[in-house]
Every structure is written in structure tokens, then in C-alpha cells.
Amino acid sequence: MKVDKHLFRALAQFWNLAYSCFTFGKVDLVPRIEEYMALLRCSKIQVDRAYSRAKGDSKCISWKSLKDLSLAHLDTKKRVDVFALSIYSLVIFPKALGHVDEAVTDLFDRLDKRVTPVPAILVETFSSLNACxxxxxxxxxxxxxxxxxxFHSHF
Known part of the structure; x- marks a missing residue:
């Protein structure tokens, strides 16, 4: 899905910092875990095994490092895994331009254990909107x- 910058800027204007929700007139809306699970098609993942990140400073991995690793690794399966991790990181947990959050490597490893990433993604969404x-x-x-x-699913 292509991000409409104008729509996104308009949406961010309605973010209520005090209540961590979107306020449209007298209606408060907030993405819920169930909605994000449906949008990400995570229904087969065990809901009671949620991934959560430890708080504190996290480090970044440059996209170039991941790209070099995925191109140079001798094991084809590992190359595909590193490439998938790179894409997942850039879309779900971008840290800074050209970098991804180191914590996503742990999350990516736990996906095989049927741990849902949805709560962590939801927290990232709220934290980022609050910071903005x-x-x-x-x-x-x-x-x-x-x-x-x-947003489109509601309007």
C-alpha cells in the first residue's frame, strides 16, 4: 500500500496526545490489537504468546549491512531469512532513515515460535504518534x- 503523505499528515493532526487516541469531533478511535491482527492476518498465531520489547535504548543496524549479509551468505535459506528480516524491519520497525531497529532481529526469531508481533507493532505506533x-x-x-x-477500514 502506498502511503498518502497528505492523508497521513491530516490523520496525525487528530492524534490526541493526552488520551493516546484519534479524536474526530466527539468520537475517539484507536487501533486495537484485534484489528491489527486481522489486518496482518495473524489469526493463526497464539494470542497468549505476545512479543514485548525490553525498554531502553536500542541500537540500529544499517540497511547496507543487512543487504551485504544477505548477498554474501553461503546458505540460501539464511540469505532469504536475512532479506525477509530486512524488509520486515524497514516496514514495521524503521529506526532512522537507512537503519532498522536491532530489536527486530529478536522479534523475527520468535515469529517461528508462533509469537504474535501485534502488541509490539501497536506500541510502536502509539509511541511514534505521541513523539510526533x-x-x-x-x-x-x-x-x-x-x-x-x-484508518481506511473505518472510513
Missing amino acids: RKAGEGRFIGCAQLLLAW
């Missing part, structure tokens, strides 16, 4: 495509 609103500007660091898909 608090600063009055800034770049949304989260899965904009997923947030817009959720």
Missing part, C-alpha cells in the same frame, strides 16, 4: 501502511 505530537512535528517511525489500512 509532543514535538509538534517529526517523522512517524512505525508502520504507516498498517496505520493507513486501519
Whole structure:
């Protein structure tokens, strides 16, 4: 899904920092775990085994490092895994331009164990929206495509 920057900017204007929800007139809306699970088609993943990240400073991995690793690895399956991790990281947990969050490697490893990433994705969405609103500007660091898909599902 292509991100409509104008729609996204308009959507961010309705983010209520105090209540961590979108406020449209007298209606409050917020993405829920169940909605994100449906949008990500995670219904087969065990809901009681949710992935959560440890708080604190996280490190970044450059996209170039992941790209070099995926091209140079001798094991084809590992190459595909690193490539999938790279794409997943860039879409779901972008850290900064050209970098991905190191914590996503742990999340990606746990997906095979049927652990749902949805709560972590939802937290990233709220944290990023709160940071943008608090600063009055800034770049949304989260899965904009997923947030817009959720928005489109309601309107």
C-alpha cells in the first residue's frame, strides 16, 4: 500500500496526545490489537504468546549491512531469512532513515515460535504518534501502511 503523505499528515493532526487516541469531533478511535491482527492476518498465531520489547535504548543496524549479509551468505535459506528480516524491519520497525531497529532481529526469531508481533507493532505506533505530537512535528517511525489500512477500514 502506498502511503498518502497528505492523508497521513491530516490523520496525525487528530492524534490526541493526552488520551493516546484519534479524536474526530466527539468520537475517539484507536487501533486495537484485534484489528491489527486481522489486518496482518495473524489469526493463526497464539494470542497468549505476545512479543514485548525490553525498554531502553536500542541500537540500529544499517540497511547496507543487512543487504551485504544477505548477498554474501553461503546458505540460501539464511540469505532469504536475512532479506525477509530486512524488509520486515524497514516496514514495521524503521529506526532512522537507512537503519532498522536491532530489536527486530529478536522479534523475527520468535515469529517461528508462533509469537504474535501485534502488541509490539501497536506500541510502536502509539509511541511514534505521541513523539510526533509532543514535538509538534517529526517523522512517524512505525508502520504507516498498517496505520493507513486501519484508518481506511473505518472510513
